Amino acid sequence: xxxxxxxxxxxxxIYEKKESLFxxxxxxxxxxxxxxxxxxxxxxxxxxxxxxSKAFAATLDMIKYFKNEVMKNGDKISIVKNAADIxxxxxxxxxMLSIEGCxxxxxDMENLYALYDEGVRMATLTWNYRNCVATGVRESDKGGGLxxxxxxxxxxxxRLGIIVxxxxxxxxxxxxxxxxTSKPFIASHSNCRAICKFPRNLTDDQLRVISGRGxxxxxxxxxxxxxxxGRADMDDILRHAERMLDICGENCVCLGCxxxxxxxxxxxxxxxxxxxxxxxAFEKNFGKTVAEKIAVGNFMRITGELL
Numbered sequence: 001x002x003x004x005x006x007x008x009x010x011x012x013x014i015y016e017k018k019e020s021l022f023x024x025x026x027x028x029x030x031x032x033x034x035x036x037x038x039x040x041x042x043x044x045x046x047x048x049x050x051x052x053s054k055a056f057a058a059t060l061d062m063i064k065y066f067k068n069e070v071m072k073n074g075d076k077i078s079i080v081k082n083a084a085d086i087x088x089x090x091x092x093x094x095x096m097l098s099i100e101g102c103x104x105x106x107x108d109m110e111n112l113y114a115l116y117d118e119g120v121r122m123a124t125l126t127w128n129y130r131n132c133v134a135t136g137v138r139e140s141d142k143g144g145g146l147x148x149x150x151x152x153x154x155x156x157x158x159r160l161g162i163i164v165x166x167x168x169x170x171x172x173x174x175x176x177x178x179x180x181t182s183k184p185f186i187a188s189h190s191n192c193r194a195i196c197k198f199p200r201n202l203t204d205d206q207l208r209v210i211s212g213r214g215x216x217x218x219x220x221x222x223x224x225x226x227x228x229x230g231r232a233d234m235d236d237i238l239r240h241a242e243r244m245l246d247i248c249g250e251n252c253v254c255l256g257c258x259x260x261x262x263x264x265x266x267x268x269x270x271x272x273x274x275x276x277x278x279x280x281a282f283e284k285n286f287g288k289t290v291a292e293k294i295a296v297g298n299f300m301r302i303t304g305e306l307l
Contacts, residue, residue: 003275004040004299006122006188006218006254007098007167009261011043011066021069021077027259028272030076030093035273038090040080040299042122042188046100046261049129055103056111063097063118070095079119082161082307083300096303098122098165098188102133107149109156116160121307123157124165124188125150125173134173137199145176158183161307166190166210167200167218167256174206183306184214189256191225191240198225204247211248216302218256219244219294223264233267234281241282241294250290254298 010028014021022030033039043066051058070077077093080086086094097120105111125146126136133150135142146154154164154177164185166174177185187210193201202210202217210217219240226232226240244253259265259272268277283291 001035001276001279002037002039002296003255003279004296005259005272005275006042006186006216006256006299007044007100007124007220007261008041008257008259008272009044009046009100010041010259011062011097012046012048013260014069015062015065016048020072021066022073027265027270030073032272033093034076035276038092038094040086040094040096040296042096042098044098044100044124044261045104045120046127047103052103056106056108056114059099059104059115060118066097081119081121083304086300086303096121098124100124101127101129101131101136101168102150102153103127103131105132105149105153107132109153112153112156112160112162116162120162121303122163122165122186122188124167125154125177126168126170128168134176135170136168136173137170140170140172140199143172145170145172145174146180151176151180154181163302163306171203171206174209178209178213184216184302185210186215186302187217187256189218189220189258191220192243195239195243196225196228198228201225207244207247207252211252214302214305216252216254216298217244217248218254220262221257221259221265221269222262223266226266231267234269234278237266237278238281238285241286245286245290250286250293251298251301253294254302255294
């Protein structure tokens with residue numbers, strides 16, 4: 001049993017709490033991951049708003065802390081930058097870096113190049129608020145999609161090999177990304193707005209756009225994104241997965257669990273160890289081939305094409 005997950009906040013979680021990646025008390029730790037065979041985890045670098053005045057420096061500090069934790073556990077985990085690295089990393093956790101919100105760019109393309117050199121290979125353009133690249137979903141009422149700098153930044157991300165991620169982006173920003181990019185882009189941790197009205201979720205049209213471009217969408221385990229009631233279980237996860245499969249097709253759906261970044265998890269999924277049960281439910285309901293694509297195959301396809 002293995003999996004690939006497009007988004008967790010564990011790097012930020014252990015940085016803030018000064019905990020060990022090996023035995024953190026959060027949703028994800030190396031101890032909890034040992035039940036899987038060579039899992040692939042994207043570790044997002046998310047900044048609390050208290051860091052926004054020094055976003056680039058704070059992001060570099062977080063990367064340093066995370067890399068030190070990886071170095072301490074080099075027999076168990078390695079940072080990867082592309083699909084070839086993942087294939088060469090059998091027997092260990094493959095850790096890929098992303099940024100959640102482009103505050104760290106601070107309007108300077110040199111910061112993007114520096115983050116690429118540090119190993120960042122995915123970029124969620126916004127968190128919930130406006131930054132130098134685009135407008136986040138919580139400020140959608142203020143208008144505005146990609147900024148002038150943002151339009152340049154997404155093109156440069158495509159050139160470098162940094163996957164553009166529209167989770168947390170305003171609807172206007174989403175369609176700006178469609179207009180100003182040419183390669184596949186992703187929504188690393190978003191669900192279906194037709195099922196759960198939370199604005200962080202994607203409309204059916206947005207799902208079609210991502211699929212049509214050849215991108216992927218990661219299913220988020222946040223209960224608020226799974227159910228309008230704010231409480232969720234495996235049936236809710238399956239409901240979102242089924243709609244994504246119906247609209248996007250079996251080559252578009254991934255995991256984007258958002259562990260260590262959500263206040264609660266669905267019933268029966270207490271930590272990363274619960275992903276095994278999710279994949280088992282996918283296999284039971286959608287068949288082994290589709291379950292394997294959601295679990296890892298579609299992640300490997302998109303990284304193979306773009307990185």
